[in-house]
Amino acid sequence: MEQPTLDEFRERCRSWLADNAERRTAEPRKFVWGEGSDSVALFSNITLEEEAEVHAASRRWEQLKADAGLGSISWDPQYGGLGLPREYERVYRSEEARFVVPESHELIQISRNIVAATIAVHGTGEQRAFFVRAMRRADLVSCQLFSEPGAGSDLASIAMRAERDGDEWVVSGQKVWTTGARFADWGYVLCRTGTAEERHRGLTAFLVRMETPGIEVRPLRQMTGGSSFNEVFFDSVRVPDSQRLDGVGEGWRVAMTTLGFERSQSMSNGRVGAPWVQYLALAHHIGVADDPVGRQLLARLYSQMQADRWTSLRGLARIKQGKAPGPEGSIAKLAWTNQNQLASTVVTHLLGAGLLADSGEWGTYAWTELIVGTPGTRLAGGTDEIQRKIIGERALGLPPEPRPDGG
Numbered sequence: 099m100e101q102p103t104l105d106e107f108r109e110r111c112r113s114w115l116a117d118n119a120e121r122r123t124a125e126p127r128k129f130v131w132g133e134g135s136d137s138v139a140l141f142s143n144i145t146l147e148e149e150a151e152v153h154a155a156s157r158r159w160e161q162l163k164a165d166a167g168l169g170s171i172s173w174d175p176q177y178g179g180l181g182l183p184r185e186y187e188r189v190y191r192s193e194e195a196r197f198v199v200p201e202s203h204e205l206i207q208i209s210r211n212i213v214a215a216t217i218a219v220h221g222t223g224e225q226r227a228f229f230v231r232a233m234r235r236a237d238l239v240s241c242q243l244f245s246e247p248g249a250g251s252d253l254a255s256i257a258m259r260a261e262r263d264g265d266e267w268v269v270s271g272q273k274v275w276t277t278g279a280r281f282a283d284w285g286y287v288l289c290r291t292g293t294a295e296e297r298h299r300g301l302t303a304f305l306v307r308m309e310t311p312g313i314e315v316r317p318l319r320q321m322t323g324g325s326s327f328n329e330v331f332f333d334s335v336r337v338p339d340s341q342r343l344d345g346v347g348e349g350w351r352v353a354m355t356t357l358g359f360e361r362s363q364s365m366s367n368g369r370v371g372a373p374w375v376q377y378l379a380l381a382h383h384i385g386v387a388d389d390p391v392g393r394q395l396l397a398r399l400y401s402q403m404q405a406d407r408w409t410s411l412r413g414l415a416r417i418k419q420g421k422a423p424g425p426e427g428s429i430a431k432l433a434w435t436n437q438n439q440l441a442s443t444v445v446t447h448l449l450g451a452g453l454l455a456d457s458g459e460w461g462t463y464a465w466t467e468l469i470v471g472t473p474g475t476r477l478a479g480g481t482d483e484i485q486r487k488i489i490g491e492r493a494l495g496l497p498p499e500p501r502p503d504g505g
């Protein structure tokens with residue numbers, strides 16, 4: 099296929115979107131105080147039934163886009179992509195922002211951008227053919243089963259055991275904080291196949307059907323209200339060896355690829371609960387725009403948002419040039435959580451006691467959703483401390499931290 103120009107491609111996106119979605123009345127990102135939803139939640143406060151609807155709608159939208167060739171614009175055609183440069187993805191996103199489209203469910207993002215991407219690198223030909231295109235299209239959706247009660251930041255201490263039994267593996271143990279496990283068809287799971295002393299050398303990755311007998315998913319209720327993550331128990335779950343991802347004992351290498359994709363996701367995740375103008379509008383609305391401390395905090399937030407956006411753009415430019423994602427992924431993730439914390443401080447200062455009770459007034463109490471969601475963002479996808487460790491060692495070349503295994 100001859101590569102369309104960006105303008106031709108924009109036209110194609112516009113016309114497809116016009117046929118398949120409703121155009122927004124306001125310009126994208128234009129903010130009018132009191133209009134529309136005042137939600138600034140980082141995690142949804144919704145019931146299981148509501149989340150199931152969000153998930154199903156998000157899935158349908160991915161399938162519709164895939165059928166139009168707009169689901170995996172920069173991906174290889176063998177996975178249903180158009181093989182176009184990433185700037186074409188940005189063109190599509192900027193056009194999509196002008197339309198009302200279904201909210202993207204976080205499990206589908208994990209499955210498409212992290213699990214499918216990992217299988218494309220480490221899967222056998224058969225696994226790539228079976229999973230990658232189907233996951234990109236959201237026909238199959240997979241959760242990521244890494245963290246355990248005793249293995250989060252220190253992933254090398256994973257204890258979930260997989261024992262070989264002929265052509266199968268028997269898996270037992272517990273995972274935790276698994277986003278979207280209740281809606282997943284498949285689970286991408288990291289297991290211990292060697293001894294505990296081997297640490298990262300004794301791990302192997304598998305792809306497991308979530309409906310396999312012996313798997314139990316128990317939702318965890320979050321302080322943000324919803325239950326987007328879960329505990330997942332494996333009790334003698336039988337997994338065919340054909341579902342092993344890469345070699346026995348190669349799980350660490352596979353997991354590092356996954357974490358690289360997870361961090362680079364942060365570069366396109368600029369959402370801080372609200373656009374800058376909403377913070378400014380809040381200060382004007384409650385009549386504190388002249389407060390010197392509030393002004394100073396707002397100026398800090400604005401500067402930080404701008405600087406972080408440029409850092410992310412620099413990281414994306416690296417990827418566009420075909421270079422491996424650099425430490426920008428960790429910098430962007432840390433910058434995002436710092437922004438969330440500063441934004442929480444700003445609204446707490448501006449609203450004061452107005453944050454404590456729900457008066458029903460638009461755009462006031464709703465900010466509590468940002469404040470209670472912020473701690474979760476500091477943990478998900480690698481904690482602040484771990485991102486600092488990566489930046490220190492890989493970007494600044496500082497001496498490495500002592501490792502628990504002395505290695």
Ligand SMILES: Cc1cc2nc3c(=O)[nH]c(=O)nc-3n(C[C@H](O)[C@H](O)[C@H](O)COP(=O)(O)OP(=O)(O)OC[C@H]3O[C@@H](n4cnc5c(N)ncnc54)[C@H](O)[C@@H]3O)c2cc1C
Pocket residue numbers: 241242243244245246247248249250251252274275276277278327474475477478479480481482483484487499
């Ligand atoms: C919203 C959300 C979604 C998630 N989704 C998933 C998912 O889908 N799949 C999945 O597998 N996991 C998921 N997780 C789990 C996440 O990956 C872990 O929470 C994270 O890796 C931290 O592990 P932990 O919670 O065990 O904390 P710990 O590792 O026990 O850390 C506790 C504290 O100690 C600090 N610490 C730990 N080690 C060091 C060190 N070496 N140096 C300095 N400080 C250190 C940490 O920074 C942290 O402050 C999710 C978490 C959240 C919050």
